Amino acid sequence: MKKEFHHIKAESDKAPRAVLVGVSLKDQKLEKAEEYLDELAFLASTLGIKTEKKFIQRLDHPDKRTFVGKGKLDEILTYVQAEGIDTIIFDDDLSSAHARNLDREIEDVMIIDRSLLILQIFAMRAKSAQAKTQVELAQYQYMLPRLTNLWTHHSRQRGGVGMKGPGETELETDKRIIRDKISLLRKKLKKIETQSDLRRKNRDREVRAALVGYTNVGKSTIMRLLSKADVFAENKLFATVDSTVRKITMNNVPFLMTDTVGFIRKLPTTLIESFKSTLDEIVEADLLIHVVDISHESFEEHIEIVNKTLLEIKATDKPTLLVFNKVDNYVDKEYPPFEDNPPATLEEWKESYLASEYNHIFLSAIKNEGVDELKRKIFELVSDRFYKIYPNHHSFAYNQLWLEHGGEWPMSENTGDDE
Missing domain, CATH: 3.40.50.11060 (GTPase HflX, N-terminal domain)
Structure with missing residues (x-):
């Protein structure tokens, strides 16, 4: 080639x-x-x-x-x-x-x-064998229909063992090689996915929460705050490609939290197909934590893009907490008078979402502002699911009393290692 x-x-x-x-x-x-x-x-x-x-x-x-x-x-x-x-x-x-x-x-x-x-x-961000295989598959799927452009000349080949004969061009040979590689990568990925499915089945009796959102909205920073574990976070797009799972315990209620790959406008369809197994972490989660960068000019469009992707993978039927992050970076807007404009200030946005059906919260993860309220809201969602699985768990009465008091006394927390 x-x-x-x-x-x-x-x-x-x-x-x-x-x-x-x-x-x-x-x-x-x-x-x-x-x-x-x-x-x-x-x-x-x-x-x-x-x-x-x-x-x-x-x-x-x-x-x-x-x-x-x-x-x-x-x-x-x-x-x-x-x-x-x-x-x-x-x-x-x-x-x-x-x-x-x-x-x-x-x-x-x-x-x-x-x-x-x-x-x-x-390709640069992928670390695990699964992510590397997913990316390589997506690359070859991208390459196949565009292969003609990689050639400056198409010389005829002589026939030989395993070849169709002198009528086959180099381009046709390369197409066949790439199709073979795609087939091998799919088989390899299927084997890895089978192992991932087994791990997920072992977690069937555990509550699972998934962080979702547009890329670079602060999901990994929130994951690090909640799990108190060393999770890679960086102010660059797609800092997270591999899914990261952490075990978290709040008030004796354990659950698994997954930090997933960020979505983006015009995400290549080959990547969505290749990362299906990774996206299954979202599909099989009990609840979603949808993180939004409210300081971004187009955060509402980002919400729509994420919701559209969730719809494509059939993951919209779950309890969802909308987390408006980076309030410390929000700059109040000024619009011309007598025009139909969206809310201009952070307070107006808060009032707007108070009137909506969304379960939501505004915070700054990087400055640790609003994190206690975030934990309380997550705990409400997690415990609701947990006690449906374990209705006789010894902490039920304690936590009901805690919630009735508005979650005002400290929650006990401890975390585990990677799942």
Whole structure:
């Protein structure tokens, strides 16, 4: 094969320099397209890629040949050549035709799309055998329909053992090799998933809670606060790819908490398919803790994206606590008068959600503000499920009294190791 997946990097030791390209469709505000490119720049920075410039073009629909129009492509090409840029990143998936035509128009520059960028981040973050296998499978599934673009020439091969004969091209050979690898990876993943299923079945009599949310909202920080365990947390997208399970005990009520991979806009479908086993931790949880970064400009859109993903994996029928994190970073907004605008201040948002059907809480995990109230709300959900499984448990009367007093006296806590 002529090309394999490698981490994106410049040929020198310097950090790769990139321009970002997005299309603002006719029904989309330009500000939203700019926000999406900001997120793309954050994704790129996670891989150590420095963004030099952003290009946005307003179109009714992406150009059939090169995604952006000829004039915009010429503008991008002029800048790339003048500044010595080595990478162009598109904020959408490029079709096979797009990639092929762009390769013809732009030489000596790496052209990648959003899905490939996310796949590279997952490859970098994956630590466990399961996550590495899931990512590798997703990479080959991404590669297969785009394989034609990896070839600069298609020479005929001579026939040989195990080959179809002189009529088979190198491209056809590579497609067959990749299909074989996909088949092997699926078998390997199935074996790993069987072991994971056995571990989950051993936990059938334990209450399970799962942290879910958009990427980089603070799930791992909350996990660390609740479990008092060393859980990796970082201000980068997809800091968590492997699911982490911790055992937590509150007032003699034990439960398992899972920190899951963050969701994101336009998450590659190959990743959703490959990470099905990991997402099963969410599907099989008894309750969900949906963490939201309220300081983000588009936090309500993030809620919708997470809810849509939960719907896709059939995990919306569970008790859910909506946790608005990072209140310390929230900045009050100012809107023009006489316009229909969302709440502008944090207090207005709190009042808005008080009037909704959501079970929710506002806090700052990093500053440890509101964490006691978070523990009380989680305990209410966990204990409700726990006493349905163990109705005669000795701590039932004590905890009922504790809840009746508003959870005002301290809860006993202890934690276990990784599950």
